[in-house]
Amino acid sequence: MGITQRTGRWTLDEKAPGVYLIKRRGHLHAKVVTADSDPDDALDYLLDDGVGSVYEVDCEEAVRERFRDYVAARAR
16 A cells, blocks of 8 residues: 555555545545445544545545545645
């Protein structure tokens, strides 16, 4: 697992299969989960760190799209 995409100071990290973290300067801002995630693992990661924004998407490409949209919305 590791960084799967970077835009400026924003990163998209894969924490576990199907569980992704959106971070800025290393600080967690949101989580994205796909159908590929193990429900038990996903639940553990969703409960960690108290992040309010959690997005469910269908596939890895949708994760990357959600990341781009999230970063673009905060760059304005």
